[in-house]
Amino acid sequence: MIFDWSYGFAVAMTVRTTQEVMLRHHFDLEVDGVLDTLFEIYGNMVDEEMAKEEIEPFTFLLVLRKL
Numbered sequence: 001m002i003f004d005w006s007y008g009f010a011v012a013m014t015v016r017t018t019q020e021v022m023l024r025h026h027f028d029l030e031v032d033g034v035l036d037t038l039f040e041i042y043g044n045m046v047d048e049e050m051a052k053e054e055i056e057p058f059t060f061l062l063v064l065r066k067l
Contacts (some may be wrong), residue, residue: 008046012039
């Protein structure tokens, strides 16, 4: 199956999967509409920046260790 998603949409959905629970808890959100709009705007912003110049993605790893 091939999806016709923009790069910004893919980035927004990836970020949403990792941040949605934290945002819901922090802002006490119970409706999806607010987050749907937020990540739609974020995806559009990523697409706009990609149109200006190539954005190089990066990955980082953080290890927390109890002392």
